[in-house]
Amino acid sequence: MAPIVINPISYSRFNALATYARNPRVKSHSNELEWFETFDGKVLGMLLFDTIDNEYTGIIFSRDLNKKYRYIDMTEFDDNRAKTKKRLLSKIRELHPSADEQGVQGDESVETMDFFIDLNKKNINSDFLLVKDSPEYSAAKNIIEPLMRWYADIDGNFVEQFQTTGFNQRVWEVLLYCIFTENDCVFDTSFNAPDFNLSYINGFNSIPFSIEATTVNKPIDRRGQPIPMPKVNRENIDEYNNLLVNYFPTRYSGPLLAKLKKKYWEQEHVSGKPFAIAIADCQFKGAGNVSHDALPLYLYGFQQKVTSEGAEEREKIGCHIWGTKEIPSGFFDLEGAENISAILFSPANDIDKFNRMGLKDGFNDNKYKIRRTVKSPNIHTWEYELITKIVPNKKYTETWDEGLVVYHNPNALHPFPIYILPNASHYHVIDGRLVVEFNSPPITEDMSEIII
Template structure:
């Protein structure tokens, strides 16, 4: 029996955890045996203070699920650990069929078995499939894929071809919501997630900002060469890009579906409009959502003074749209818009390294900027980190931001999405942000192959 990290266990078997489990038991230690044929977790009952272990094996769909609980509970962890070791050794020698649960439906998904023809495969998918620099991302996606339900029936084909960005965003959201303690009802295709947790239920529809296509050809993004170019990109171009998919989703009227009616509904959006666009697009989203931009200055005492300014429209070239998504008709049915600029392959690669799926000859360097909690600061804090499990930490939810709709009929309690940034529009027009102590705003991950020392 070999002890493993909690991150490793979560990557392999965390998707089996039910929402109430963490409220009943504290997980003390995690183990594997016989080359991860079986896994084990040592738990402590919160109320009684006694200990037990659970053994996990792969079911018919390849998902690690509990197959045995050690009984009776023990008064101390040492005795419970001995019981768990004996159970893991015994269960590891049983045939595969003994791990099957009898409730598995359908065939297991395999994201990497070719479905799309080679000429139609997305370059990012080919990189994930073949590049050793992204072996960690592939490694952490493999156990996840066994848990992912595909109500539309086309997830794998789209993951391998033109829909890769949208599908990797869905996988990221799935992992983040599981980390927060949610289970899912994926039996209905729309919206994408019905998240069920110990404290409540809410629904999520995943949205992506895609490249502009005219007559079948992808149009290049605008050139950004000067500070004024960046401002125009963030204030005009990106609000239009965000607005198109958000208003399209609004027209779907998900709130009228019986399983959604009366529940908080959020749109979760990420920008894939151009390579590298995530580095500059974030600032355009709140401007569009609230129809407000901000001017700032420092007074004579060095205190930051922020002045709201109403924005009525956004214009780029010949296209013009109204600003203020949360002021549109029917938008009151939307509780908020969830955003991240890190739900990408790089996120899976970093999390994969932390969970032990990385290769020894691959090094990841993450550099970017994070929230500066100085109330008078106007610039974020730069950072550069080596993704090393001995010194570096990260969570799936890190970097997520929820912009709450001030007009929502069904507001979402911020406690339902812990450890992320929450933004609320105040009556004076200012945007109040409650962010974690460490909250990256934007980052880039450099993959170095064959470099062991830096």
């Protein structure tokens, strides 16, 4: 019999496959060092270091009846890393023949979701079909499949909307799920609203908070026909500024005001905790790359400009007007908005994000690459630069929360803790100025091009 092939894998691939196979609390007293996967994906292994006893151990996982990776065994503790790793690999080979039986836990009562099941619907979304059937999106499909095993459908209509009228909205929700999982948060699925009720695990401390997801969708007229995007030359500064100051704020206002009226904070499980709204612009592909600068204008009610002398000046915005629509500026100043701790946003909110992450971590069946171009400020000159990278590449790195922006409400009753999302760009109003805090330069535009 040929020996069982065991491949070393990246931390991010392990997370995509089985992030919730371990409790985030374990990280408070251990460091994960290496991760492994058998050639057929039946068994996963993890080498970790216990920081309390200064010893190494290996953990083994296999799939249960719902195809979720679960703990099945571990090696004995040892102060020798090489010896422990050898034992781990040996035990993986030993358990591999019986992996299917070993993984059964006896508590598999909930049927695993299948995002790609054939629902025989007539109004199937064309972008969904692209992901389901196109070879150039196999990485996106293949990384979503293990992720969906952990996703809880609290509304009961996730798959139908994912395949039909709500594809972009549901992709945004799955991305948020990945972001908060990556940042050591635990999900409470006991409630069907807001969309995410979570606890951030920091050592042995648990900080509860809630998130409601929403999107800016393609506008339609009274007959249900799409209204085309205003034709504006981005090279024309006045035309583009008018778009940012007036058109896009009127588009952001609709979904945000609708969520404000829901008053989620009055629910017992949300009351007294940070509550944020996560919004994505899905009016057209790459819309967030164009409209990102408009969101803070609407949220804070002022535009911050740099004069020709290099000084900053603040220009108050009373209202946003586009056509017959007029809305007051300053969402955070509206009645009831003090209950909204922050607004979350990302320009990289579509299926291209999953395609890149899947390519990066080896989830593609087909030979294709992605040229990714991001627009980001040079932290030394603050001049914006276009940076192009090819995926996959051995040196390429990307996290689920890369490009995420958190706009903090200066009037919040329960401020959103920065440490929950340390890799995001955090905007605050301090002494009347909008300032940003970040660990890595913000990404204002994120574009992907598939290379065959």
